[in-house]
Amino acid sequence: MSALYRLQNVRQSYDGRTVLAIDDLELPENGIIGFFGPNGSGKSTLFSLLSLVSRPCSGKILFRGLDTEKLQPEQRRCITILPQEPYLLKRTVFDNVAYGLKIRDIRDGLEKKVHEALSWVGLPASFAGRKWYQLSGGEVQRVALAGRLILRPEVLILDEPTASVDIGSAQRIREAVFLARKQWQTTLLIASHDQGWLDQVSNYRVGLFQGRVVNHGAVNFLFGPWQENGADQMVKKFPDGQILVLPGPADKNRNVSVAMLDPAKISICCSGMNSPAGKLGLSGMVSTVRRQRHREELLVDVMVSGFLFQVCLPAHDVKTRQLWPGTAVMLDFSPDGVRWL
Numbered sequence: 001m002s003a004l005y006r007l008q009n010v011r012q013s014y015d016g017r018t019v020l021a022i023d024d025l026e027l028p029e030n031g032i033i034g035f036f037g038p039n040g041s042g043k044s045t046l047f048s049l050l051s052l053v054s055r056p057c058s059g060k061i062l063f064r065g066l067d068t069e070k071l072q073p074e075q076r077r078c079i080t081i082l083p084q085e086p087y088l089l090k091r092t093v094f095d096n097v098a099y100g101l102k103i104r105d106i107r108d109g110l111e112k113k114v115h116e117a118l119s120w121v122g123l124p125a126s127f128a129g130r131k132w133y134q135l136s137g138g139e140v141q142r143v144a145l146a147g148r149l150i151l152r153p154e155v156l157i158l159d160e161p162t163a164s165v166d167i168g169s170a171q172r173i174r175e176a177v178f179l180a181r182k183q184w185q186t187t188l189l190i191a192s193h194d195q196g197w198l199d200q201v202s203n204y205r206v207g208l209f210q211g212r213v214v215n216h217g218a219v220n221f222l223f224g225p226w227q228e229n230g231a232d233q234m235v236k237k238f239p240d241g242q243i244l245v246l247p248g249p250a251d252k253n254r255n256v257s258v259a260m261l262d263p264a265k266i267s268i269c270c271s272g273m274n275s276p277a278g279k280l281g282l283s284g285m286v287s288t289v290r291r292q293r294h295r296e297e298l299l300v301d302v303m304v305s306g307f308l309f310q311v312c313l314p315a316h317d318v319k320t321r322q323l324w325p326g327t328a329v330m331l332d333f334s335p336d337g338v339r340w341l
């Protein structure tokens with residue numbers, strides 16, 4: 001794997017409290033990496049380190065094999081971050097979008113470039129003349145994103161880009177993410193609580209919990225609400241009425257909100273066939289079948305009542321059982337593939 005970042009024994013603390021503790025983590029180049037985790041799990045803290053905005057209290061961060069402490073200004077500049085609450089200059093949209101180019105002393109065809117960048121986030125050229133206070137929350141987010149995209153960054157870090165936007169804006173931001181990936185091969189690192197949105201855009205996941213990496217690679221996070229059923233099991237009801245029952249956490253007093261489901265511990269059977277004896281599965285439909293980097297197994301995406309589940313299966317299994325997009329299937333969850341966050 002060609003690593004974009006490598007973190008070794010990284011620790012970050014605030015007021016003596018360790019909020020991030022990563023022993024060893026590699027993040028791949030060329031892809032869209034999604035970061036999951038509940039509030040306070042350390043996503044923004046990690047992003048602030050990866051964007052070189054702050055330095056860890058201890059440990060080492062390598063960027064393309066180079067110690068980030070020793071990067072030259074032009075190497076640092078290929079990493080751009082859009083923070084959770086982007087700050088706009090108290091000027092026009094044009095000035096805000098053009099700002100990054102201006103400070104790099106790039107002034108050729110500025111107007112055309114600004115209009116083009118606005119179009120990438122679905123805003124008309126006429127928006128360029130608006131003042132910073134004439135924008136809605138979602139428009140601020142898109143203007144700030146246009147100001148990053150105009151730089152055609154090699155690495156773009158987006159912290160909760162869809163937190164304050166409506167469905168239409170989230171869709172525009174998704175398209176802008178794909179555009180950056182396609183046009184300039186930008187590697188994107190994106191944190192979001194919107195599991196469905198992140199599922200649609202990312203091809204690699206990193207899960208954080210209490211400042212630690214709990215999983216990376218393909219993983220399913222199933223957010224609550226979960227209800228205890230009095231038999232040490234947790235129950236989730238899906239919008240279409242289907243019900244998933246999973247074994248609860250070992251520590252019954254723990255307040256849990258997210259189930260982490262191992263894609264290799266989910267089995268698929270075709271609808272119409274009997275689900276394994278005594279088990280009730282979830283019924284859904286295969287939406288995509290993807291290769292995984294450096295892995296033999298294929299990743300089968302199954303949509304269940306608007307939720308996307310990733311299932312890891314050997315390629316010959318997918319082929320012989322003809323699990324192509326559109327196939328109706330049942331999912332079955334092995335208890336040893338369930339972890340609670």
Ligand SMILES: Nc1ncnc2c1ncn2[C@@H]1O[C@H](COP(=O)(O)OP(=O)(O)OP(=O)(O)O)[C@@H](O)[C@H]1O
Nearest residue numbers: 014015019037038039040041042043044045046084
């Ligand atoms: N400047 C700071 N001073 C003190 N503590 C901080 C500071 N910034 C973050 N923290 C603490 O560090 C922990 C991790 O916070 P962080 O913002 O990285 O989490 P997060 O996963 O991004 O959360 P969210 O999903 O709510 O944005 C939290 O406990 C938070 O209270």
